[in-house]
Amino acid sequence: MTDAIRYETGPDRIVVLTLDMPGQSANTMNAMYREAMAACVARLAVEKDSIAGVIITSAKQTFFAGGDLNELIQVGPSQAKAFYETVLGLKAQLRALETLGKPVVAAINGAALGGGWEICLACHHRVALDHPSVLIGLPEVTLGLLPGGGGVVRMVRLLGLEKALPYLLEGKRIRPQQALQAGLIDELAADRDDLLTKARAWILANPSVVQPWDTKGYRIPGGTPSDPAVAQTLAIAPSILRSKTQGCLPAPEKILCAAVEGAQVTFDAAHLIESRYFTELVTGQVAKNLIGTFWFQLNEIKAGGSRPHGFAPFLTRKVAVLGAGMMGAGIAHVSAAAGIDVVLKDIDLAAAQKAKARCAALLDKQVAHGQLTAAQRDATLARIHPTDGEADLAGCELIIEAVYEDRALKANVTAAAQAVAGPDAVIASNTSTLPITGLAKAIPDESKFIGLHFFSPVEKMPLVEIIRGAGTSDETLARGFDFVRQIDKTPIVVNDSRGFFTSRVFGTFIHEGIAMLGEGVSAPMIETEAKKAGMPVGPLAVSDEVSLSLMSHIRKQTAQDLQAQGKMPTEHPAFAVIDLLLEYKRPGKAGGAGFYEYPAQGQKHLWPGLKARFENAAGQIPAQDIRDRLLFIQALETVRCVEEGVVTSTADANIGSVLGIGFASWTGGALQFINQYGLPAFIARCQYLAEQYGERFSPPALLLEKAARHARF
Structure with a gap:
């Protein structure tokens, strides 16, 4: 036998x-x-x-x-x-x-x-x-x-x-x-x-x-x-x-x-x-897309494919989270659940205590569903220590800053925390857009600074985007990677740039949807076809969740930074629509109104004013064009990220696009979408979209070069 x-x-x-x-x-x-x-x-x-x-x-x-x-x-x-x-x-x-x-x-x-x-x-x-x-x-x-x-x-x-x-x-x-x-x-x-x-x-x-x-x-x-x-x-x-x-x-x-x-x-x-x-x-092709990405590439990532070699595994025992908002509370929750002691600091002690109460509510749900025992819940909760004092940060091996997207504020809180935690602590920012290299200047040793970009809600979203700044050392990167695996998340590693990888690509999706609205395409059609393309949520709905006011703030910050470098920012056609919605006092879901209405009783629904202000017969385009614009623009931005060295691994690009921003899962990720489409056919479709809808759909040089060599991503 x-x-x-x-x-x-x-x-x-x-x-x-x-x-x-x-x-x-x-x-x-x-x-x-x-x-x-x-x-x-x-x-x-x-x-x-x-x-x-x-x-x-x-x-x-x-x-x-x-x-x-x-x-x-x-x-x-x-x-x-x-x-x-x-x-x-x-x-x-x-x-x-x-x-x-x-x-x-x-x-x-x-x-x-x-x-x-x-x-x-x-x-x-x-x-x-x-x-x-x-x-x-x-x-x-x-x-x-x-x-x-x-x-x-x-x-x-x-x-x-x-x-x-x-x-x-x-x-x-x-x-x-x-x-x-x-x-x-x-x-x-x-x-x-x-x-x-x-x-x-x-x-x-x-x-x-x-x-x-x-x-x-x-x-x-x-x-x-x-x-x-x-x-x-x-x-x-x-x-x-x-x-x-x-x-x-x-x-x-x-x-x-x-x-x-x-x-x-x-x-x-x-x-x-x-x-x-x-x-x-x-x-069939869909199974090949999914097996390739969610089995082979995901296992490659989890096995440490993007982790620097030569460093012993590092076990984080004590972490500090600065800022007790939704993100801070979520990071504290997953860290404590992984057996790590957490100092949850906010300038307002009541806010830190409220964040701990939110963690308690999440744990209570797990107990109710039989996923945790009461003793396990109590032990997890006991690891979270709310505070408003800097002194409690002593002994923390990792400090994660999760405050508002303001460069000066981030610099102040990280510098103060680092001074207490000491020179061996790794300092991480949860920023989703601000370049890590610039934020690192707030501490004396920039090699200890890294980006750890979590996604909301932290307890449910499986991905963490690790951003390496210009000064980030291999050892710091390895420690960041080990922490992400320790809290049972999937890490992708990217190099520093504005918006990094996930925020850059995600931005193209929401901007393209808003731009179509500005061209006169029907809002329900945009939302419906986005879902038919495989995206979990339409671009207008997700823009409301992100908030139009935050998008406007990021755009202004970007423009200021580029002008300081002597560069001219490019204006995306979506911004005219965003500005108009803000004029109408419709900043998004948190503000009570955006592209959608949010009645106190009943389900949210698209604001009827969109039809009157934007929709027109001349603006209607084929349903396939809507779907392709939303997927192709993200795939093209992913190629640009590879071309610029922001993303260095196909596995990181595919897993990051699906788990981080919800890119259509049936494709196996943004680069696999191009592979399975076929590079020559994909380029031809890009050229059609560029002629019809703008130069942003023009295929990048890397894509053309790969097609010429009959290569794949």
Whole structure:
């Protein structure tokens, strides 16, 4: 038997199949696994009269990681038929296990996700280690796929359509206790010995078992799609799903189709349906975009791809946060949750205490949802120390300034904090636009200064943009990187420039939307087409959230800085619209009115005055042009950031654009959007947009040069 699966028969006649893929930290459904499982199944069929049952477990830290993404990303439309048949072969192996005529138990010793959970579903009984490292679920949808090893078919038959869909459509992952309550696993074990003991005991107590769906007269829990209650729910499900995906993400729609269609036919026919949809997704471009970025590039970042080498990992024990607004409170919350002591300083002690109360409210929600115990909440809260005194900053290894976007104010608070914390402390600014090199001049040693740009709301947003100033040392950068990983955020590293990377690119999105309004394009059309392009929020809505008054302030600050350098600032066509809205006393959501109305009762809605003041028949443009203007302008600005050396890694650009500013996730990020479009076709479309809508769409030299070399980003 191959080393990938060890086949061992004990004195109790129970066969233990131990999954242990050589040369890999995790087991995956690659060619070696398929060959090994085929051999195991064949041997079990021969020996079945002499065995009592089968236990499947793993020698790795995890149980089984799922499909081999290195294989899947390579499968193109021309290999669809061969791939489809491979999938059917893999499923036939699992079917042979569950119809062996002997009890088969999954002894789940670690995370069982995707294909790993599909192996478990093909077992008659599931015992899981009761440990925080154990996660159960089917996250394929997050990579543009569906569970193709029988996950859709068996989850629907085990739980029913209504209860199975959250696991399938949302990639919901749960811990062992929750899995036991949900009926996904049957028993919990205290340790590995207990795990195998319970598996053996169940096999000996249940010599003759069949899967529920193989018993005569079995009905899917809750009923099939033809049952009136289920039919009523399913009637609205596609429209709810489309409102979330806007048709940009095919996987959730294919999952719904496979689940509903599969529930109306035999078990075997349902597998064929699932396999066809799976093959369609695997060979499609969206899955390749998502796998490339959210698996390979994200893992590259988390492994420290952008971290300077030669520095030992640094563990931050005490951090100071200057400024107790929403951002400051959020940074304090995530730091304390990661086990770091936090000094939360504001000139107003009451404001600092209020920020701590906000953290307490967030923690209370987590307790209510079963994500934290009361003791864990209390311990986290005890790490946050509100203050209005400089002396409390002594001993802080990292100081994060999170005050208003004013250069003089930032300089004053960082200089005062650094004087108390001492020369070894790293000083970071949470600025979203002001160049770090200039802010660093506030402290004596500029090598200790760095930008740590968080996104709001901090507790939910996964990204932190680390900005390296001209004087920032490699050691400081490494310490900043380690802190971001310590608080469980994803770091991207960029070099200093105005607006850095994310704010620069995001600015082009909102400015383009506002410019279209100024040209006469209908406001509802702009907002709707932005969502259809895959952006989570329309540019007018997000401008209100940012605030038009803040945008105006940043523009004036930029103009002053450029004039001081002897440069002429360029006026974007969006600014005329922003100025007009400010004249109308409509500064944004915080001011009670902006592009949208914010009634005290009822939902926000676009201000009717936009139609009268801006919209005109001559300004209407094709819907595709609206979508392309919003995506292309961001992709072009990303190329300029690469060209200028602001961004030095494709992974940082793609991950930063999606996680930081919400660039359409189906594309895999701003640079992958260009790659998957094809550089020559992308350039041709840019030239059309430049002729129609302005020189800002002209392709940069780097893009032209890459296309000439037939290269990609």
